[in-house]
Amino acid sequence: MIRYRFGVEGDLTAPSDDRLAVGDPRVVDFLTKLARKLLAPAVARRHPELGSLGFFLRPAELHRAIARMQHPDALVFPRGNVFHVPPANVDTIFVYSWALSALAGNHNVVRISERSAVAADTILEALNEVLADADPVIARTQRMITYGRDDAVTAALSQWCDLRVIWGGDNAINSIRKQPLRPSARDMTFADRTSWAAISADGWRAASPKARRDAVVGFSNDSYWFDQAACSSPRTVFLVGSETGDVREQFVELLLDVVDQRGWAVDASMAVEKRVNAYELAATGAVSAIDFPANTVTSLSLTAVPQAPRYWIGAGAFPFAEVGSLLDLVPAMNRQDQTFAHFGFQPDELREFALALGGRGVDRIVPLGSALTFGAIWDGYDLPREFTRLTTLAA
Amino acid sequence: MSVFTLPQAAKEEALLKELSALVEHHREHCEPYDRILAASGYEPATSVAGLPWLPVRLFKNLELKSIPDDEVFKVLTSSGTTGEVSKIYLDKAAAATQTKQLGATVQSVLGPKRLPMLLVDTKAMLKDRRSFSARGAGVLGMATFGRDHVWALDGEGHVDVDAIREFLAKHGGEPFLIFGFTYMVWLHLYEVALAQGLDLSNGILIHSGGWKKLIDQAVSPDEFRTRLAGVGLTRTHNFYGMVEQIGTIFLEGPSGGSLYCPDFADVVIRDPETWEELPPGKPGLIEVVSTLPTSYPGHVLLTEDLGVVHGIDDGDWPGKRFSVLGRLPRAEARGCSDTYKEAA
Numbered sequence: 001m002i003r004y005r006f007g008v009e010g011d012l013t014a015p016s017d018d019r020l021a022v023g024d025p026r027v028v029d030f031l032t033k034l035a036r037k038l039l040a041p042a043v044a045r046r047h048p049e050l051g052s053l054g055f056f057l058r059p060a061e062l063h064r065a066i067a068r069m070q071h072p073d074a075l076v077f078p079r080g081n082v083f084h085v086p087p088a089n090v091d092t093i094f095v096y097s098w099a100l101s102a103l104a105g106n107h108n109v110v111r112i113s114e115r116s117a118v119a120a121d122t123i124l125e126a127l128n129e130v131l132a133d134a135d136p137v138i139a140r141t142q143r144m145i146t147y148g149r150d151d152a153v154t155a156a157l158s159q160w161c162d163l164r165v166i167w168g169g170d171n172a173i174n175s176i177r178k179q180p181l182r183p184s185a186r187d188m189t190f191a192d193r194t195s196w197a198a199i200s201a202d203g204w205r206a207a208s209p210k211a212r213r214d215a216v217v218g219f220s221n222d223s224y225w226f227d228q229a230a231c232s233s234p235r236t237v238f239l240v241g242s243e244t245g246d247v248r249e250q251f252v253e254l255l256l257d258v259v260d261q262r263g264w265a266v267d268a269s270m271a272v273e274k275r276v277n278a279y280e281l282a283a284t285g286a287v288s289a290i291d292f293p294a295n296t297v298t299s300l301s302l303t304a305v306p307q308a309p310r311y312w313i314g315a316g317a318f319p320f321a322e323v324g325s326l327l328d329l330v331p332a333m334n335r336q337d338q339t340f341a342h343f344g345f346q347p348d349e350l351r352e353f354a355l356a357l358g359g360r361g362v363d364r365i366v367p368l369g370s371a372l373t374f375g376a377i378w379d380g381y382d383l384p385r386e387f388t389r390l391t392t393l394a395a
Numbered sequence: 396m397s398v399f400t401l402p403q404a405a406k407e408e409a410l411l412k413e414l415s416a417l418v419e420h421h422r423e424h425c426e427p428y429d430r431i432l433a434a435s436g437y438e439p440a441t442s443v444a445g446l447p448w449l450p451v452r453l454f455k456n457l458e459l460k461s462i463p464d465d466e467v468f469k470v471l472t473s474s475g476t477t478g479e480v481s482k483i484y485l486d487k488a489a490a491a492t493q494t495k496q497l498g499a500t501v502q503s504v505l506g507p508k509r510l511p512m513l514l515v516d517t518k519a520m521l522k523d524r525r526s527f528s529a530r531g532a533g534v535l536g537m538a539t540f541g542r543d544h545v546w547a548l549d550g551e552g553h554v555d556v557d558a559i560r561e562f563l564a565k566h567g568g569e570p571f572l573i574f575g576f577t578y579m580v581w582l583h584l585y586e587v588a589l590a591q592g593l594d595l596s597n598g599i600l601i602h603s604g605g606w607k608k609l610i611d612q613a614v615s616p617d618e619f620r621t622r623l624a625g626v627g628l629t630r631t632h633n634f635y636g637m638v639e640q641i642g643t644i645f646l647e648g649p650s651g652g653s654l655y656c657p658d659f660a661d662v663v664i665r666d667p668e669t670w671e672e673l674p675p676g677k678p679g680l681i682e683v684v685s686t687l688p689t690s691y692p693g694h695v696l697l698t699e700d701l702g703v704v705h706g707i708d709d710g711d712w713p714g715k716r717f718s719v720l721g722r723l724p725r726a727e728a729r730g731c732s733d734t735y736k737e738a739a
Contacts, residue, residue: 271667272699276456279449289435295668
């Protein structure tokens, strides 16, 4: 059973005579109106993550993305048909990946999970409201659907598309990949990822109280918006320097305060979940101290950097480890690592770190507070490029 | 003979001493347990509520035992809702003690003699030894406290009215034991007894297994009791227990409505926000303590069940009396983890 959530109902894989261009004004117009809706104070207050999405869809951002699609040596066209399978629970991801693809002029089908959360419904409402006075081509070429376990639908859409965009986890990717694509088509996959935070002890000590607080506010957004389970949410916090106990103490104290002020809460089952995971890490010797100053914040002391867990251990659970310098972390990073959120480092230190990693791990190095800020370059892909195709012309 | 004898103050004094000794014992013999206590900054407790607890789910993820491998006499398993399995390791002494104390607990309401026993279940579920379930273990464990057993359900799981009639004809004139899971008793025994006019008035029912299925049918514990009394079954005892604290059950008193703690066990209701003990009347998470787990560190366990203490030293038996209110739902993250298994 297919439930149509957006766009014209009917045969999703039928050939279409509609043509959109790269940066099609009808799409730009639609996305601009959508941004305005999402940035409305009432919406942004209820779902702050939709505010970020609205920001991403402002005209200036859209035109920047369109500019990125241009190529000096080739003509640029839409890739064709794109089938998106976003993750179930990060409600906003499907819009980012769809919007960029639509902007590139593609015909899109987005599968929205049956288990999507409240924010997703709010987005769909906004999308449909905007659709009412949009060019009808949008509804004909952009479709969002929900369906249950139905391999037949997935198979048909996999045969239809030129590009299939699959967001993790790894099991989901593997299972969807069992459906073959046409020989000319390909997958763009976003696998399970782990993200980190690092604080320069020197930088922290030198920072003003306000700068510290701002950093912790940013870190708390990064961590709590998606229960610390988004791929980009930091898990372990690396304290870089020596004798960093004071930094950790101040950081945790500020975090408790900020989380309390924001009114973020952790329910009983999440609190138990965190205890189970913390005790388990202690039992295996991965952590040497566990501290539960409040249900919202669990603080753990890793016995060594390689013990940093790459799996989710609950909302508001932070292992800490001290290292002498960023370069000491290089051997511990691998391909699974995505975002590295930092505070208090010099640009040179970060650059040196990135060069030492050499692309073998970590795709994004961003300040605390920007971990969840979606960008057109994501997981190592230049998305505007991925959503377009190039034609060369030699006269 | 009863194991429900100690008033709360005397019980806590005895338990604190024994359980504190068990903490030391397990620290010495179970390294992961010792690491957990060391990491959380354990200091000796001055009250039962102050003793360090383990989340019960830890037994699903870790191998926790305080005996060497060659002394493992029995490994008990329970299947969880998500397919994880608790593993509980018993040596000979622990296995013997749990059987003995379970016996003493049920004899508190059955008397010292083995009674003829009607099992509200089917023999068929015991057949497959490999998939031997918690249900099977529960039935078999209890079966040792009865004699002349008769199964109320046939091999296909249908009510065997003839078997029940025959059992009642033979034993119905004297006290007899009925055992089964609460929803099985309701679905299979109560409705048949009502329809067929069976005389269960000499029966003593011991039942367990959670109320969820019954609450879904709008049958409350009170209603269950009243309706069973309506078919003559006035002596009914619900109990609460788990494989992670095998041998310890919290038994409903004769006048109903409350579960009681045997002398070697107790409950602490915790506030899931502050983790402090809650006073009577305030619902919270149930922590169960028992002196029986000597071969694994299961002596102080935080369950994922919600409960409330109704009163202390003011009921059928001394000590705390409480109810189980339901299960805490499992925490689920948002986020891009493997939330998409159904996709394909």
